[in-house]
Amino acid sequence: MAEDVTARAAQLRRQLEYHNWRYYVLDDPVITDSQYDRLLRELMRLEEEHPELKTPDSPTQRVGGAPRPEFGTVVHRVPLFSLANAYNEEELRDFDRRIRDLAGDAKVEYVVELKIDGLAVSLTYENGVFVQGATRGDGVTGEDITANLRTVRSLPLRLHPEAGAPPLVEVRGEVFMPKQAFLELNARREEEGEPLFANPRNAAAGSLRQLDPKVTAARSLDTFLYGLGAAEGLEPATHWELLEFLRRAGFKVNPHIRMAANIEEAIAYCLSWRERRAELPYPIDGLVLKVNSLELQRALGTTAKSPRWAIAYKFPAEQGETRLKEIIVSVGRTGVLTPTAVFDPPVHLAGTTVSRAALHNEEIIHARDIRVGDIVLVEKAGDIIPEVVASRPERRTGKETVFHMPQKCPACGAEVVRLPGEVAHRCPNVSCPARLRESLLHFGSRAALDIDGLGPALINLLLERGLIKDVADLYHLQAEELAELPRFGAKSAANLLAALAASKTRSWDRLLYALGIRYVGATVAKTLAAHFPDLRSLMAAGREELTAIPGVGEKVAASLVDFFAEPRNRETIERLAAAGLNMSGRRRERAGPLSGKTFVLTGTLAGFTRSEAQAAIEERGGRVTGSVSRATDYVVAGEKPGSKLDKARALGVPVLSEEEFKKLLEERLVQA
CATH class of the missing domain: 1.10.150.20 (5' to 3' exonuclease, C-terminal subdomain)
Structure with missing residues (x-):
């Protein structure tokens, strides 16, 4: 029986990785989402019932591990150099002359790749299994972001069998955020009153450096792989052969990579993308030329900072000058006042006509010395968001004026406030x-x-x-x-x-999201609805119970508590309930011998992880919450319990040791 379970788990892992590859790399799925979910749920169940079957490369591990207190460091086996830059055709020809001078009679071909505007990463696979991922860092030492990289769906956790399983292979590539995902992320952040990311590269880097991998998993990151670091059992002769290996291994390789027989072909290909780049669904900031022969690459070597065999051709920033006619201030749903630049005349950038641009906040305006009436320099950050990058103070006439945020809300006249530690100015009037x-x-x-x-x-x-x-x-x-x-x-x-x-019939997580509570987006609302049976239960929860929920931090908890403490907000919710809106959902609790029993876990258990103990309770129909109340049936106390144990004793809630907890589980299992 054990052999059958092991074989089934291995089969499910292979199937899920194959379907991940079809969906995220080839964009050609062959099963439906519900079919995929059924396979994943079956594997999760097997791994919960047989923890010894859980492996680091299992598809179930993509949901992210526990938040790390800090990132460790990784020393790159082969330095991860940055590239020297070229900004025009002549600099590319100079690069080619240096290559040919060093190459002698050797034939020089170039592989030309789009330069993805994301975060460079190094991925290590041992015997075909992903074991570690790191940022570039200073080129010698990077940050260990393995847990976050496991959540990026287009990265295989195990190499495809047809590529073989080298004892060690360290591949390099770029993690990026697609343009549409970037816009959607910034829209959500704006709705929730959070600072906006300046560009997709900034968003990708911020997403990969989250301490909680679940945040990374929600950010729609993608990858392209293009390089090799250390390797054992893998010896391609050319860079083109390396790219073919990466494709066979299951990595996503950019489809626009081209071979150039000489520098003129390479230059022509670079120039062809200066206008076309706006058509791409992901950001690029240039192209990269690499010598194709790996033997020649090794002979050319490196400088202290960069390889001699590669160079980045950077697109010139597409900028335009215009006059800043005025700065208007709008009030958002969360009360944030946002200054917006209005241009006269509009400026043409990246294929669009730009008549206005967000200025974000007063601090940025003053830091860039932007004044109403100035001639300003405008560009599109990441070819997406119009931005005023600088003013032209030498062209001032003396009529320009320094901008200050209004002291009263332009919509209702309420006194504008600025909370400690925030750059945002807000209108505090909920009825604005x-x-x-x-x-x-x-x-x-x-x-x-x-x-x-x-x-x-x-x-x-x-x-x-x-x-x-x-x-x-x-x-x-x-x-x-x-x-x-x-x-x-x-x-x-x-x-x-x-x-x-x-x-009125929508699920109550959508109503919660609709209320517009700061920091509570659609994802957080679903998380909360999965932990509470109805809106009123959520309204009664304290900060301690809320922060015990994975994915709900201090800011979210404080925002919820403050929102529900406001009498006018509670009155609105009661009126919505009286109007017949759905305030609850069917909890998907399993029937079992612990049905109706509520547990709280505190301290460290020797025989269970926290998630294993919770799973054992829920398998038997019980429920686990994060805080102790009179409604709690049992508190399970391990080593070094916290204040929950004191509260349980004060309320007279039964406290179970780990041995008593195990006995209860065994008794209830027999009863079942």
Whole structure:
């Protein structure tokens, strides 16, 4: 029987890695998401029942390990050099002359690759299994980000069998964030009141350096591999052969890599991408030329900083000059005041006409010495977001003015506040019309309650007519008053009321997200809904219970507690409940001998990890929470228990030692 289970687990791992490769590398899946999920769940169940079957390269480990207190360091076996740069055609020809002078009579071919604008990483595989991943760092020593790299779906945790399994192979590549994923991430961060990433490279680097791998896993990172460090049992003759090995091994290799017979072909290919780069779904900032022969690469060697056999051709920054006509300030859904530059005339950049750009906050404006009326230099960060990068003080006339954030909210007149430790200025008025308008838009958005027809024009009308003063008022609208709105007849009124009725049935995590609580995006809302049976249970939770939930940190917990402590917010939720919105969901708790029993774990258990103890309880139908209350049935106390043990004793909650806990599990298993 044990052999059958081992064989099945191995088979499932092979199947899941194959389907990961089809989906994330080839973009050509052959099974549905639900079929994939069934295979993954079966493997997770087998590994939970037989912990000895769990391996570091198992697909189940992609969800991320426990947060690390700090990153360790990795010494690269072969230094991970940065590249020298060329900024024009003549510098590329100079590079070619140096190569040919050193190469003598040897034939010089070049492999030309797109220069992905991400974070360079080094990946080590031993006997075909991924064992370690690191950042470039200073080229000699990098940061150990193995746990985070395991969450990147396009990285194989085990090399494809057809590529063989060299005893050691260290490959190099780039982890990047696709443009659309970057825009979506920044939109979520803006909604949740968090600082925006400046560009996709910044976002990718920040994502890989998260202490919690689950955060990295949620960031839609991708990879292209293109290089080799140390290797045993792998000896390609050319760089092109190396790329073919990487493809066979299951790595994602950029499809736009080209072979050039000479420098002129390489230059022509580089220049062809100066305009085309905007078409790509991922960011590039140039191209890289590499000598194809690995023997010649070794002969050419390196300088103290860079290989002599490769060079990066960097695109010139696409910039434009224009006049900063004015700075307008808008108020977002969370109350943040955002300054925006308005240009006159608009400037043409990266194939688009740019008439305005976000200036982020007052500190950035002053640090760059940007004044209203200035001639400014504008470029697109990562070819995506327009940004004012500098002013031209030498061209000032004396009429320019220094910008300061308004002291009163431009929408409602409330005194603007700036919290300690934050650069953002905020309107504190929860009933601010600007905030209400954005809150209503968010409330009815597709990811929230998906209220079809509740767009900006209708919201403006409803606010102007005084028909709504908060989101709960939406559910008290009458067909007669809606039909009287301009260009809004009886049919439109009926459609809106039908959409409002349909929104009442959405899952309660979507309602939680729709409330617009700072730091509570759609993912956090789903996490919370998985731990609480209904919204009222969440409202009653304290910070300690909230922070015990994986993925919920101090900021999220504090924001939730503060939001639910506000009487007007609680009143709104009660009105939504009275209107019939779904406030609960069916908990997927397993029936079993511990059904209805609530446990709290504290301290270190010798025979269980925390997750194993929780799984054992849940397998028998019990529930594990993060804080002790009178509703707790048992507290399981290991070595060095915390304050939860004291609270349990004070409340009279039964406390189990590890031996008593094991006995309870065994007794309940027999009863089952």
